Amino acid sequence: MKSNIALIGFMGSGKSTIGKRLARRLQREFVETDNLIEEHAGMPIPEIFRERGEAGFRDIEEAIIQDIAVSAQNAVIACGGGVIVRQANIDRLKGSSSIVYLETKIENLQDRLSGSRKRPLLNRPDRDQFIEELLEVRRPLYQAAADITIKTGKRPFAAVISEIIERLEIG
Ligand code: S3P
Numbered sequence: 001m002k003s004n005i006a007l008i009g010f011m012g013s014g015k016s017t018i019g020k021r022l023a024r025r026l027q028r029e030f031v032e033t034d035n036l037i038e039e040h041a042g043m044p045i046p047e048i049f050r051e052r053g054e055a056g057f058r059d060i061e062e063a064i065i066q067d068i069a070v071s072a073q074n075a076v077i078a079c080g081g082g083v084i085v086r087q088a089n090i091d092r093l094k095g096s097s098s099i100v101y102l103e104t105k106i107e108n109l110q111d112r113l114s115g116s117r118k119r120p121l122l123n124r125p126d127r128d129q130f131i132e133e134l135l136e137v138r139r140p141l142y143q144a145a146a147d148i149t150i151k152t153g154k155r156p157f158a159a160v161i162s163e164i165i166e167r168l169e170i171g
Contacts, residue, residue: 002098003074005168008142009102010135011081011119012112014152014160018102019078022161026170029075033083036064049120058086065089069096082121084141094145098168101146102160106132108153 005022007015016032023030034045037060041048048057061080068077069092077097083089093099110128113119124130143149148167152160 002096004068004072004077004097005075005164006077006079006093006097006099007102008079008083008099008145009081009152010104010109010131010138010142011122012109012116013081013102013104014157015078015081015102018152018157018160018164019076021157022164023076025161026076026165029072030078031068031072031075032078033061033064033068034078034080036068037061037080040064044118046118046120046123054121058082062086062089065092069093072096081138084138084145090145098147099145100164100168101142101149102152103142103149104152106135109135 005028007019007022009015019032020030037048037057038044040060040063043051045057048060061083065079065083073096077093079089079093083093090099110131113122113127113131116122121134122130148164150160150163150167
């Protein structure tokens, strides 16, 4: 049974903020995979990347998703932006969760991510260009994984949350 709602989308698309508010509105548990990864590794994400590289980070992410896929029930799950990089993650999530893609325009993502210091992938001088290229690669993966797609960006959170609830026919 798909009792969870899993939010996917690019870094800066509002998964955490929207997820928290959605969980509160539905009176459900809120789970954030990035927090669980940090707890599991005992260090913040930039340090995981530094010490174990991206592949090391993805291994922990996959283990966390595998765990959530069997243990979480009626939860709202905010996934890291790269969760779609490994198809196994999506296969596992699909069994227990409705997958919601939060789709955000490139310029909104670039704005929101301009001051980010805690995302190792964006730690580079050509950040805006890289965001554009990475989004091109990932967009089809988000789309293929999603049960529904919801536009975010400059819309009020309340409108986004109401649309998720309506489209999933819950609440
Ligand atoms: C990543 C997104 C981050 C975090 C890590 C890698 C990615 O999560 O998991 O820095 O590959 O897109 P957010 O989407 O919450 O920023």
